[in-house]
Amino acid sequence: MANQKKTRREVADQLRNQQKRADKRQGLIIVGACVAIAVLIVGLAAFRPIKDWWDLRQYNDLEIGDIGAKADTCSPIITKKATGNQEHVGADVEVDYPEAPPAFGKHEDTWDPMGRKLYTKDDRPDTERLVHNLEHGYTILWFRNIERNSEEYDDLRAIADRLKGDSNMRTKFKAVEWDDADGEWLDGGNPWKDAEGNEIDTSDMKVAFTHWSKGGEDVDVSDVEKQVGAWQFCGTVSGAALNDFMIEYPYLDSPEPSGG
Structure with missing residues (x-):
């Protein structure tokens, strides 16, 4: 009977540990997604000025009349x-x-x-x-x-x-x-x-x-x-x-x- 109770306890502990690991993985996935989104937003914000500069570089030395x-x-x-x-x-x-x-x-x-x-x-x-x-x-x-x-x-x-x-x-x-x-x-x-x-x-x-x-x-x-x-x-x-x-x-x- 004692062995049966121990086994049930071990099973419960195992399930809890598995849930904790799953929660941790899910948390890491969420954090990773947030970081990726933040990097994308920052990248897009930085991309526009860089693209504008690149597109307009040919005009750098020109006056309006040119x-x-x-x-x-x-x-x-x-x-x-x-x-x-x-x-x-x-x-x-x-x-x-x-x-x-x-x-x-x-x-x-x-x-x-x-x-x-x-x-x-x-x-x-x-x-x-x-x-x-x-x-x-x-x-x-x-x-x-x-x-x-x-x-x-x-x-x-x-x-x-x-x-x-x-x-x-x-x-x-x-x-x-x-x-x-x-x-x-x-x-x-x-x-x-x-x-x-x-x-x-x-x-x-x-x-x-x-x-x-x-x-x-x-x-x-x-x-x-x-x-x-x-x-x-x-x-x-x-x-x-x-x-x-x-x-x-x-x-x-x-x-x-x-x-x-």
Whole structure:
């Protein structure tokens, strides 16, 4: 009988030891999985800056004017009389702009902070908010049909990198992917024409620069009748054309240059 009790005790001890070993193995598996996940998260966080550096290394010694295509891939600059100065709407209001993309008009009462320079259509601010940025002197490069992991997109990233920062007002710039939900791309010209009245073919244009001008740097901001919107269209990304456009229309040439 004693031997039988001892055997039962030994069996119980053996089962307990087996359970402890199983619990220990399970604990090690859980710890190992957590460590692996943590390493993966850290690795992914480190991978993005490294990949960005690798992808953009070819641009290290280039100025904006040397990035992308030559300026002659772009149309002449087009201007139209501007409206909407200081006309604010709520964040939930959709404005029907006559041109797509817009260069002026009614806009949200807040603007997008200066720090972020490049947006896709998946994470970009509303058009109404970006028009407020235009009122504050930004140049916006709108783009469409430019694939990720393409040389054109790398050109955009490199330009955004050259204009990074939020303290130098001369870098009031954003590159924003156009969302077709906001209107038909490059619609509103009917057709678009240059200063001499010549029609501009926009069928293959992937890029549009826009700026809200007060009518010239020397124009008093109170003279709203002189305000114009400016557009320029390009078949691909052209840092040279963008550089010329931003020289022609600096942030000071805007209805409210001190904001934003």
